[in-house]
Amino acid sequence: MTSASPRRSRRPAPRVPWWGRLESRVITALVALGILCVGASAYLVKLTVEYFDALVGAAIERSDEAADIAAAHYAELVAVYKEAYRARARALTRDLEAELGGAPVREAGGALARALEGEADLVAVTLLRGGEVVVEAERRNLLPEETGAWIWVPTEPVALRGPAYAGEGLTLVALFALDPAIERRHQALGRLKREGEHIAVAPQAVVDRDELESAVFRAIAAASALVLMVAFIAGFLLARATTRKVSELSRVMREVAAGDLSARVRSLGKDELGVLAAAFNRMLDELAAAQGKVAYLERVSAWQEMARRIAHEIKNPLTPIQLAVQNLREKDPKVSPRFSALLETSAEIVEDEIEALRRMVGTFSQLAKVPEAQLAPIRLDRVFAEFERAYGHLTDNPGDRLEVAPPPAARLLGDRQLLKQCLVNLVENAVLSRRDAGPGDVHVRIRAHADAEEVEIWVEDNGPGIAAERRERVFEPYESSREQGSGLGLAIVKKIVLDHHGEVRVEESELGGAAIVIRLPLERPLAS
Amino acid sequence: MNRRAFLAAGLGLPLIAAGGRELLRTRRADFVEVGDSVLMSVDLPELLSTRDRDAMASLESAFATTLVFEIKLYRSGSSRPISAQRRVVKIQWNPWKERFSVQTSDPGQGTRTVYFRDRNPAIAKAVALDRLPIAHSGALSRGRNATYFVTVVGQRNPITAALLPDDELVGGQGQGSDLAAFSRWIGIFIRDTPAAEKTFAIRTTPAFYLVER
Numbered sequence: 001m002t003s004a005s006p007r008r009s010r011r012p013a014p015r016v017p018w019w020g021r022l023e024s025r026v027i028t029a030l031v032a033l034g035i036l037c038v039g040a041s042a043y044l045v046k047l048t049v050e051y052f053d054a055l056v057g058a059a060i061e062r063s064d065e066a067a068d069i070a071a072a073h074y075a076e077l078v079a080v081y082k083e084a085y086r087a088r089a090r091a092l093t094r095d096l097e098a099e100l101g102g103a104p105v106r107e108a109g110g111a112l113a114r115a116l117e118g119e120a121d122l123v124a125v126t127l128l129r130g131g132e133v134v135v136e137a138e139r140r141n142l143l144p145e146e147t148g149a150w151i152w153v154p155t156e157p158v159a160l161r162g163p164a165y166a167g168e169g170l171t172l173v174a175l176f177a178l179d180p181a182i183e184r185r186h187q188a189l190g191r192l193k194r195e196g197e198h199i200a201v202a203p204q205a206v207v208d209r210d211e212l213e214s215a216v217f218r219a220i221a222a223a224s225a226l227v228l229m230v231a232f233i234a235g236f237l238l239a240r241a242t243t244r245k246v247s248e249l250s251r252v253m254r255e256v257a258a259g260d261l262s263a264r265v266r267s268l269g270k271d272e273l274g275v276l277a278a279a280f281n282r283m284l285d286e287l288a289a290a291q292g293k294v295a296y297l298e299r300v301s302a303w304q305e306m307a308r309r310i311a312h313e314i315k316n317p318l319t320p321i322q323l324a325v326q327n328l329r330e331k332d333p334k335v336s337p338r339f340s341a342l343l344e345t346s347a348e349i350v351e352d353e354i355e356a357l358r359r360m361v362g363t364f365s366q367l368a369k370v371p372e373a374q375l376a377p378i379r380l381d382r383v384f385a386e387f388e389r390a391y392g393h394l395t396d397n398p399g400d401r402l403e404v405a406p407p408p409a410a411r412l413l414g415d416r417q418l419l420k421q422c423l424v425n426l427v428e429n430a431v432l433s434r435r436d437a438g439p440g441d442v443h444v445r446i447r448a449h450a451d452a453e454e455v456e457i458w459v460e461d462n463g464p465g466i467a468a469e470r471r472e473r474v475f476e477p478y479e480s481s482r483e484q485g486s487g488l489g490l491a492i493v494k495k496i497v498l499d500h501h502g503e504v505r506v507e508e509s510e511l512g513g514a515a516i517v518i519r520l521p522l523e524r525p526l527a528s
Numbered sequence: 529m530n531r532r533a534f535l536a537a538g539l540g541l542p543l544i545a546a547g548g549r550e551l552l553r554t555r556r557a558d559f560v561e562v563g564d565s566v567l568m569s570v571d572l573p574e575l576l577s578t579r580d581r582d583a584m585a586s587l588e589s590a591f592a593t594t595l596v597f598e599i600k601l602y603r604s605g606s607s608r609p610i611s612a613q614r615r616v617v618k619i620q621w622n623p624w625k626e627r628f629s630v631q632t633s634d635p636g637q638g639t640r641t642v643y644f645r646d647r648n649p650a651i652a653k654a655v656a657l658d659r660l661p662i663a664h665s666g667a668l669s670r671g672r673n674a675t676y677f678v679t680v681v682g683q684r685n686p687i688t689a690a691l692l693p694d695d696e697l698v699g700g701q702g703q704g705s706d707l708a709a710f711s712r713w714i715g716i717f718i719r720d721t722p723a724a725e726k727t728f729a730i731r732t733t734p735a736f737y738l739v740e741r
Binding site for chain 2: 082153187195212
């Protein structure tokens with residue numbers, strides 16, 4: 001694309017930073033939100049743990065109080081048991097006194113044995129005198145106390161007080177056997193009391209309640225940190241996926257702002273940003289096309305102005321010069337044949353050049369006189385019909401052929417006269433191109449087809465065609481490959497087409513030559 | 529930090545770990561060589577202080593109090609113990625017979641029980657390591673160049689999970705897998721597991737040596 005309009009100096013577009021502000025803001029917002037949620041949850045969990053810990057603590061305190069009360073009861077129970085044993089020992093003593101009835105104490109063995117038989121938990125009964133055993137009866141085959149099978153409880157010595165034994169210093173000591181379960185239960189109570197503040201969290205791990213509470217807080221904090229980390233990574237990925245698209249759009253916008261209209265946004269998917277990017281690319285396409293059209297029209301307008309001035313400056317003196325030459329020729333005195341021949345030759349040369357200048361002025365005038373298009377609703381078939389009527393006879397050569405296919409029933413906003421001039425210019429250009437290529441019949445075909453929004457008019461010939469590298473340049477004013485060509489025909493065509501908000505391009509024709517394709521917008525979409 | 533302090537710190541760290549994070553206190557001890565044995569005598573009254581109201585209340589409530597001593601012998605400058613042994617002492621008030629019993633168990637040496645009518649002598653007996661054989665003299669080098677010291681880590685009523693019933697396990701049997709997983713997660717963050725109701729650790733000083741013969 002050539003450009004005559006001044007363009008801003010191209011500066012390299014700044015690179016999109018790897019870590020953009022938007023990215024950091026989005027991630028910061030996500031992480032802040034995550035911290036808020038996780039922090040609130042963690043705080044609630046902490047309160048919950050503390051609440052239940054307080055409840056457990058209160059329960060343990062009550063349990064401790066119960067254990068203390070139970071321990072006091074145990075002491076009272078022991079005292080009661082021992083008092084009962086003492087009472088039973090006294091009763092045994094009184095029974096022994098009554099049974100002996102004054103008999104010698106060495107005969108008390110039988111009575112003691114019978115007492116043993118009568119008392120199931122009585123292990124031994126001993127009569128002592130001054131610390132020495134006088135008579136003793138004991139239960140046989142009992143496991144010793146050290147085995148834990150029994151608790152042996154001795155009573156305090158009870159003095160024999162009968163008249164027969166007064167003054168002998170005799171005392172009775174009873175030994176009772178107590179079920180050790182009472183002791184085991186008490187020790188179990190002590191163990192429970194001692195371990196009330198400890199909790200088994202694993203088969204071989206016991207932890208203090210306070211430490212467990214701290215561990216729960218640490219575990220929740222670690223879990224929260226993990227959740228935050230996951231949230232950060234997820235937020236990073238999500239934010240990056242979104243902000244990268246924004247950054248890409250920003251990058252292209254900066255390049256466009258720097259003057260590079262060829263920059264385009266890469267495909268950004270099908271979400272809203274992707275649609276925005278596609279729309280932005282379309283806008284850039286249209287902007288580039290519009291800029292090209294404006295530049296072209298500016299150039300053509302400049303050429304038109306120059307052509308009008310040249311035509312005016314050259315055309316005005318031509319007629320006096322021609323009249324002067326004719327006057328010279330008429331005033332020839334014919335006195336000298338050589339002079340007359342020289343005059344005639346010079347006059348012919350001057351008249352030929354005047355004619356050449358007239359033709360050139362004519363072409364300049366043709367360009368200068370291209371009027372502004374007066375757009376009005378027109379039918380395409382009418383344009384074609386009027387063109388056929390005016391230009392149905394292509395050339396005098398019977399082999400030359402102009403083929404006009406019936407156009408679709410399309411309506412467009414256009415200037416009928418100018419569109420006909422387009423067709424005339426294109427057909428004349430086609431004929432001249434074919435003739436320049438050498439002998440042979442000229443075949444020109446005009447056809448049109450429409451889609452929902454536009455109509456394309458194809459003007460094809462069997463000429464030499466237009467090389468691909470020249471296809472843009474052929475529409476520039478005074479650009480022609482023919483020796484006799486003015487280089488204005490296609491330029492005028494393009495100006496008219498652009499005035500109709502259309503486009504014109506060069507294609508290859510099925511006829512072997514070039515195809516000039518005019519695309520014009522329809523006035524309204526076709527029904528079907 | 530001088531070399532000796534550095535060495536002491538290096539030696540102390542594993543001992544601290546073994547002693548339930550208790551700092552090692554220095555304590556003078558008596559060492560005598562009798563026959564082919566080295567005997568040590570040292571007291572740890574801090575382990576069961578008569579000023580400890582809870583401990584005394586527990587004792588007088590006829591709850592048994594168990595003292596466990598971990599005794600290790602080191603050669604100065606080494607962190608590997610030459611010998612290690614364990615003594616378990618159980619002190620208990622017997623309200624039926626109205627006496628204190630102090631039951632001492634040494635591995636391989638059976639159990640010995642002594643009785644006291646009063647509390648304080650019973651406690652003094654329980655917290656004393658009296659003429660405790662700590663090594664065979666043949667296993668030790670003689671002379672001033674081979675000095676030794678002993679560490680004693682005493683625990684009162686040590687707590688082990690084995691003492692607790694299985695159904696007291698948090699996240700244990702019969703509970704959901706989520707709770708079990710959460711319990712394992714919590715377990716990762718438990719830093720300090722209590723070893724005992726009270727722990728007291730000493731390091732004997734000065735170091736002793738066996739005289740040349």
